[in-house]
Amino acid sequence: SQKIEQNSEALNIQEGKTATLTCNYTNYSPAYLQWYRQDPGRGPVFLLLIRENEKEKRKERLKVTFDTTLKQSLFHITASQPADSATYLCARANQAGTALIFGKGTTLSVSS
Amino acid sequence: DGGITQSPKYLFRKEGQNVTLSCEQNLNHDAMYWYRQDPGQGLRLIYYSQIVNDFQKGDIAEGYSVSREKKESFPLTVTSAQKNPTAFYLCASSRKGQGDSNQPQHFGDGTRLSIL
Numbered sequence: 209s210q211k212i213e214q215n216s217e218a219l220n221i222q223e224g225k226t227a228t229l230t231c232n233y234t235n236y237s238p239a240y241l242q243w244y245r246q247d248p249g250r251g252p253v254f255l256l257l258i259r260e261n262e263k264e265k266r267k268e269r270l271k272v273t274f275d276t277t278l279k280q281s282l283f284h285i286t287a288s289q290p291a292d293s294a295t296y297l298c299a300r301a302n303q304a305g306t307a308l309i310f311g312k313g314t315t316l317s318v319s320s
Numbered sequence: 321d322g323g324i325t326q327s328p329k330y331l332f333r334k335e336g337q338n339v340t341l342s343c344e345q346n347l348n349h350d351a352m353y354w355y356r357q358d359p360g361q362g363l364r365l366i367y368y369s370q371i372v373n374d375f376q377k378g379d380i381a382e383g384y385s386v387s388r389e390k391k392e393s394f395p396l397t398v399t400s401a402q403k404n405p406t407a408f409y410l411c412a413s414s415r416k417g418q419g420d421s422n423q424p425q426h427f428g429d430g431t432r433l434s435i436l
Contacts, residue, residue, distance in 0.1 A: 217360075240422045251326075251410050251427030252363075259422075297362070301422075306370065307353060307378065308425060312362040 211235070212300050214311035221288055222319055229283040229314045231298035237276045238300040243283050246295045246313065255296075256283075288318045322347045326411050326428035332436050333398065333405060341396045341431045343411035350416035352394035353425065356380060357408040366409075369394055370416055398433060408432050 211234040221227050231241065239260050244252035258265045258274045258281065265272050271284040285292050295315045299308040324345040333339045345352065351370045355363040365378030369388040383402025388394055394413075398405045409432075412425040 242424060249430070249432075251324075251412070251429050252425075254424035254426070257422065257424060306376070307365050307368050309365075310355075310363040312360070 212298060212309050212311045214296075214298060214314045216314045217312070218315045218317070220317045220319065223289060225288055227285040227288050227292070227316055227318070229296050229298075229316065231281040231283065231311055233279050233281075233300055237279065240301065241272075241274060241281045242299045242308065243272055243281075244297040244299065244310075246297060252297055285316070288316075290318045290320050292316060293318050324411060324413055324426050324428040326409075326431050328431060329429070331431055331433045333433060334436050336400045338397055338399050339433065341398070341409055341411075341433070343394045343396065343428060344392055345394075345413045345426070346392060347413055347426060348391070349413035349426070350391070351414045351423070352388065353412040353414075354378075354384070354386065354394070354396045355410045355412065357410060357430075363410060366396065406434050 213232045242257045243255045245255055246252040256272045258272045269286045273282045295313040297310050297313045299310045302309055327342045353368040354366040357363050364380050366384050367375055367378055367386040369375035372388055372391050375386050375388050383399055385397045408430050410427055410430045412427045414423040414425045
């Protein structure tokens with residue numbers, strides 16, 4: 209079955225540094241990977257979608273990469289700020305393409 | 321403003337009681353989803369619906385039921401058969417595109433269910 213894993217449960221960095229979060233998947237390569245942000249007590253908010261053939265995608269201070277050889281996506285936040293502190297989730301499609309499978313998330317804490 | 325609304329925000333269930341969580345969207349999305357989130361766990365799919373009057377079981381459907389009589393609404397009932405219902409429940413919706421996997425999901429702000 210398809211799995212998606214975010215190996216780090218927590219990541220602590222200092223303000224201004226680049227945060228790098230990892231998402232690994234098993235079995236066949238999904239056509240898309242999605243990244244979400246979740247704040248405590250709130251629902252996830254969609255951030256970025258990257259297609260299999262895009263390799264890299266950027267949005268303001270966010271950058272996502274997709275490496276089909278390593279079966280991995282990296283999510284970078286440059287010039288991190290305390291307001292970036294949240295849990296970040298990656299997701300891939302199930303085999304039927306009808307729903308998403310989410311990783312457990314990585315909780316990022318940015319200290320000033 | 322378009323969005324997805326879940327109610328109530330907090331809900332308490334007595335032993336042997338069924339409770340229904342509401343989810344309404346005005347985004348004109350075809351697909352809707354219910355997830356359960358437990359501490360330290362990812363989102364686990366309970367049920368999903370791609371079209372009115374049709375829905376499919378997710379990974380953890382036992383003890384839950386849904387209906388999809390209107391495009392805008394996808395209520396979830398937590399039945400007494402669900403022995404461990406305490407969790408954070410999230411509803412989401414998305415456009416139905418070329419396979420749903422490429423469509424971002426829009427989430428409500430959840431209902432936290434506890435047992436009395």
